[in-house]
Amino acid sequence: VPAGATEDGEDALATSRTGRPTLATIAEAAGVSLPTVSKVLNGKDDVAASTRARVQEALDEFGYVPVSPRRDRGTPLVDLVLNALDSPWAVEIIRGVTGTELDVVVSAMPEGAGRGWAQSLVSAGRSGVIVVTSALPDDARQAFERAGVPVVVIDPVDIPGPDVPSVGATNWAGGLSATQHLLELGHRRIGVVGGPERVLCSRARIDGYRAALERAGLGVDPSLVRYGDFRHEGGYTEAAALLDLPVRPTALFAGSDEQALGAIEAARVRGIAVPEQLGIVGFDDLPVARWASPPLTTVRQPLAAMGRLAGSMLADLVAGRPLDHQRVELATRLVVRASTAPARGQEPGREQRSVPPARG
Amino acid sequence: VPAGATEDGEDALATSRTGRPTLATIAEAAGVSLPTVSKVLNGKDDVAASTRARVQEALDEFGYVPVSPRRDRGTPLVDLVLNALDSPWAVEIIRGVTGTELDVVVSAMPEGAGRGWAQSLVSAGRSGVIVVTSALPDDARQAFERAGVPVVVIDPVDIPGPDVPSVGATNWAGGLSATQHLLELGHRRIGVVGGPERVLCSRARIDGYRAALERAGLGVDPSLVRYGDFRHEGGYTEAAALLDLPVRPTALFAGSDEQALGAIEAARVRGIAVPEQLGIVGFDDLPVARWASPPLTTVRQPLAAMGRLAGSMLADLVAGRPLDHQRVELATRLVVRASTAPARGQEPGREQRSVPPARG
DNA sequence: CTGAAAGCGCTTACAG
DNA sequence: CTGAAAGCGCTTACAG
Numbered sequence: 001v002p003a004g005a006t007e008d009g010e011d012a013l014a015t016s017r018t019g020r021p022t023l024a025t026i027a028e029a030a031g032v033s034l035p036t037v038s039k040v041l042n043g044k045d046d047v048a049a050s051t052r053a054r055v056q057e058a059l060d061e062f063g064y065v066p067v068s069p070r071r072d073r074g075t076p077l078v079d080l081v082l083n084a085l086d087s088p089w090a091v092e093i094i095r096g097v098t099g100t101e102l103d104v105v106v107s108a109m110p111e112g113a114g115r116g117w118a119q120s121l122v123s124a125g126r127s128g129v130i131v132v133t134s135a136l137p138d139d140a141r142q143a144f145e146r147a148g149v150p151v152v153v154i155d156p157v158d159i160p161g162p163d164v165p166s167v168g169a170t171n172w173a174g175g176l177s178a179t180q181h182l183l184e185l186g187h188r189r190i191g192v193v194g195g196p197e198r199v200l201c202s203r204a205r206i207d208g209y210r211a212a213l214e215r216a217g218l219g220v221d222p223s224l225v226r227y228g229d230f231r232h233e234g235g236y237t238e239a240a241a242l243l244d245l246p247v248r249p250t251a252l253f254a255g256s257d258e259q260a261l262g263a264i265e266a267a268r269v270r271g272i273a274v275p276e277q278l279g280i281v282g283f284d285d286l287p288v289a290r291w292a293s294p295p296l297t298t299v300r301q302p303l304a305a306m307g308r309l310a311g312s313m314l315a316d317l318v319a320g321r322p323l324d325h326q327r328v329e330l331a332t333r334l335v336v337r338a339s340t341a342p343a344r345g346q347e348p349g350r351e352q353r354s355v356p357p358a359r360g
Numbered sequence: 361v362p363a364g365a366t367e368d369g370e371d372a373l374a375t376s377r378t379g380r381p382t383l384a385t386i387a388e389a390a391g392v393s394l395p396t397v398s399k400v401l402n403g404k405d406d407v408a409a410s411t412r413a414r415v416q417e418a419l420d421e422f423g424y425v426p427v428s429p430r431r432d433r434g435t436p437l438v439d440l441v442l443n444a445l446d447s448p449w450a451v452e453i454i455r456g457v458t459g460t461e462l463d464v465v466v467s468a469m470p471e472g473a474g475r476g477w478a479q480s481l482v483s484a485g486r487s488g489v490i491v492v493t494s495a496l497p498d499d500a501r502q503a504f505e506r507a508g509v510p511v512v513v514i515d516p517v518d519i520p521g522p523d524v525p526s527v528g529a530t531n532w533a534g535g536l537s538a539t540q541h542l543l544e545l546g547h548r549r550i551g552v553v554g555g556p557e558r559v560l561c562s563r564a565r566i567d568g569y570r571a572a573l574e575r576a577g578l579g580v581d582p583s584l585v586r587y588g589d590f591r592h593e594g595g596y597t598e599a600a601a602l603l604d605l606p607v608r609p610t611a612l613f614a615g616s617d618e619q620a621l622g623a624i625e626a627a628r629v630r631g632i633a634v635p636e637q638l639g640i641v642g643f644d645d646l647p648v649a650r651w652a653s654p655p656l657t658t659v660r661q662p663l664a665a666m667g668r669l670a671g672s673m674l675a676d677l678v679a680g681r682p683l684d685h686q687r688v689e690l691a692t693r694l695v696v697r698a699s700t701a702p703a704r705g706q707e708p709g710r711e712q713r714s715v716p717p718a719r720g
Numbered sequence: 721c722t723g724a725a726a727g728c729g730c731t732t733a734c735a736g
Numbered sequence: 737c738t739g740a741a742a743g744c745g746c747t748t749a750c751a752g
Contacts, residue, residue, distance in 0.1 A: 033723045091451040106466045261651040268653045291592045291621040293628045393739045
């Protein structure tokens with residue numbers, strides 16, 4: 001091959017047996033020798049800035065990943081990326097994923113996670129990535145795809161594209177069953193303390209609530225629907241607002257267990273007895289739901305099972321096995337405990353309509 | 361070197377530049393060729409059983425660890441081993457450790473964890489290990505030591521030997537301050553729902569309780585000291601036993617927040633108001649403590665900080681930096697919320713001694 | 721600053 | 737079943 005042939009021979013560049021680019025590929029593309037590429041990779045400083053830049057560009061272009069024996073044999077090493085590590089929620093997911101045949105590195109989603117973040121995981125030798133409740137930035141998704149590192153998303157905030165496998169729960173059905181439970185107990189004035197309005201799973205739960213009411217021939221009173229942030233404080237504040245209404249609801253459906261506990265506290269502070277004067281249904285069925293006083297009626301979301309499923313889907317992808325389904329939703333299930341009870345009959349002398357004013 | 365020299369030349373065996381044994385070391389020791397050792401390592405089946413056994417023996421003897429680029433450069437990969445992944449407790453520790461400059465693989469301590477378990481972590485390329493609230497089996501400790509993989513223990517169940525670095529909290533001082541808080545509020549009949557009697561940190565907390573009582577000139581009534589298992593159910597059961605005593609305590613000190621929540625529920629079921637009729641102090645200050653109704657007064661154990669410290673100690677050891685201290689205890693701190701209040705004055709017509717019968 | 725050369729630790733056909 | 741030989745992808749002195 002005559003000198004100068006590098007210009008037009010991109011297809012002829014040396015690659016490893018596996019097809020992945022090697023130091024030789026990069027060296028050829030950047031028009032330098034193999035040791036020079038090695039130096040750039042190892043951060044040695046005896047490389048001219050311009051050479052370094054050229055090599056770096058080639059490394060980026062080819063998505064070079066140093067051989068890591070980990071990626072090829074033994075238990076695959078994957079990253080489990082959570083956006084918040086300050087809730088009992090997280091540990092349920094972690095428990096599920098670590099229960100699979102994967103080695104799981106737990107990390108938090110960094111602020112401006114993008115291409116650079118994805119590449120750092122790739123070059124750290126991760127065989128795959130599970131992203132929980134975070135948006136997967138588009139450039140990160142592309143970087144993973146180019147490097148052949150599969151990604152599975154748990155409980156996506158946005159509807160992921162058809163090429164991103166994801167695991168969720170039947171949030172809509174959960175909202176429906178929670179509300180039906182309260183309706184069956186005789187409640188007619190049922191408030192909602194939901195999660196953020198724009199988050200997918202939260203919307204679905206509230207839509208389930210609406211559906212249950214409409215199915216029962218009741219309208220939705222918009223003043224009874226409030227949005228929080230899934231956290232305790234928001235649950236407390238929004239529940240307080242509902243309890244301070246001129247005609248307060250007799251039951252609340254909360255978007256999470258944590259919010260439900262906030263609602264219990266808002267009731268306790270006002271001397272409103274749960275469940276006698278106020279029924280409360282949560283969502284998640286975290287261990288804390290059993291530890292609440294009174295123990296919380298809630299919609300069980302099988303978080304550990306979702307983690308386990310995401311793990312096994314990822315294991316399949318890592319092993320090159322095709323997925324049966326790109327999107328799986330696991331069933332939620334109502335767990336009745338002590339925070340709900342039959343609604344009291346109309347309290348005499350108290351102005352209360354059995355059916356709230358209908359509204360779309 | 362004449363053939364047959366392998367017999368007596370153990371010191372002359374080939375090793376890598378770093379001093380670690382290589383395939384050549386093992387091959388020489390086992391009296392086979394290098395490819396044969398490679399085959400054994402990779403589980404190929406074209407090796408005679410007897411040869412395989414001989415090679416395996418040499419691998420064990422020399423503590424052979426395949427080169428893993430991970431162990432030498434980039435962010436160190438460590439294992440965080442928890443004995444239970446079903447409590448909000450775990451996520452606090454995880455949060456702390458993942459906050460350090462380490463990649464953290466989270467796993468559960470397997471049943472009969474020993475030498476084999478340690479070796480599997482070593483050969484999976486872990487640069488270090490953090491063990492949480494589990495006994496580190498002696499043979500595992502030795503295996504890690506031989507492989508040069510450092511270990512740090514968080515909140516050890518046994519007092520670790522002087523050569524095992526560990527991080528804990530000032531449990532004794534925590535038990536003392538919890539009890540002093542209740543004494544200052546005027547409580548004289550204070551019960552304990554502790555963790556398992558034999559677990560170190562639990563013992564220390566109860567000893568702190570004893571010390572506070574004795575310092576106040578009060579004896580310890582053994583019928584008021586009960587042992588649970590740190591879990592909700594145990595807290596409920598043991599608190600129930602104390603509340604059903606002919607003369608029940610006016611306050612309880614629980615060994616964990618989870619137990620304290622069990623105690624709150626035991627009180628609620630009996631119609632005993634917290635804090636008016638029963639003060640409750642927990643231990644840990646997990647997020648759930650803030651979410652309880654009423655919000656829980658508790659002894660804050662800086663779990664995330666403990667995780668962070670263990671992580672940075674491990675990072676030091678991995679980098680070959682000596683540790684300043686082998687054993688560090690971080691300070692606990694009383695957090696007063698709404699589950700404690702001044703003790704009621706002697707209830708008229710109620711037979712109740714202000715000082716319980718003294719007993720060693 | 722750069723790269724030819726030697727070398728490291730390991731794996732992979734393949735001959736016997 | 738075993739191992740000499742070739743080779744892989746990378747790093748490390750070291751000469752210019």
